Amino acid sequence: MENQNLYILLDVIFRNGSVKRLARKGVDYNEIAIQTQNAIKNDLVSYDDQRVILTFKGVELLKQLEITYKKTKKEEWIEKDEKNRLDKNRREKNFIFVPRQTELTF
């Protein structure tokens, strides 16, 4: 697993976030499972049937990887919602756009 993806995996575990974050980056769920197992073997993560958490070693590695991979500029971590952008000819003055409720996705 690339270091950047390992960083995301550790960060997701640290924050108890969603593993979808990795899936959205194109990492297959089966690969995420294998890498989680590797992280457990390497004593970065512990799983005691109650909770998956980072070990001390895992937290240390996360801090280290954070220096390189944490996105601090908002342009990097906020993605433009291109699919909901209005096309040019609908952006003229006085154009009022009322979205259909069923078409809103977040």
Added chain:
Amino acid sequence: MNPTTFARLYSIFNAKRWHDKEMHEVVFTNFCELLGNLNEKQQDLLLELAERYTWLTFAEYQGRLVHIFNTIIPEEEITNLSKIILFPVMKPKDEEKTKSGHGVLIILRGIRPFFTRYNHLNFQEVETFEHLESPFDLSNTERIFLLDDFLGTGDTIRTTIEKLLINPNITIEKIRVITVASHQQAVTYMDSIGVRYYTEIVTRKEISDYYTSPELEEKTAIMKEIEKLLPSKKYSFGYGLSEGLITLYRTPNNTFPIFWQDYEKNDKKYKAPFPRY
């Protein structure tokens, strides 16, 4: 889905050795997608159900059938027999189709020469009802074995048996039902008419028969919420409200549909863990 839920799912796959099965990667991915589309209570219920879920591949039928024929069927049942007629469970209107019972028939064709307990008798495959209509007769040493991989509500086995019994020469004592798995509803029917059956697995209603009040009401309500993701309520809680948790070479529609029916969330379509189509 948080990492703990993800790890729980992976542990279930490991404990059940599902990672050894063909297509486990697709099933695991679809399962993850499904859990990711549910809230925590819903995830908990699906994981509980997954722990009690049975997944048998077509390759596993052989071992199960060998066990039924060599171990489960008692010696006294076969010692005095001269012939066994093998017939797939099916409705008369489905005679032209290939049903799951035909699959079992084919598997048996390959493995029955290895059944040493049956060396003294003949097997005969029959695939049409017409062949078993009067004047067809069965001697006291002949039996009809009805074959299928799974019996759900019992509708199909009832139709098959009723059709056979139109012939006065065939009696319920000369019929046996052999299945890899049977749902409790079908078992209850077979008990009620007194037909002998041999099966490896008996499944039950996995919410109604498993939980007691107040958990029962709570889990039922959660499943109803989960089923709102499905395009229709046609198979709500499984065909005939069977509440099944089983996948054979194909998942029967008696299984909770969230496990086999494609669903939609936020205008995006998703495949079920064990898709039927």
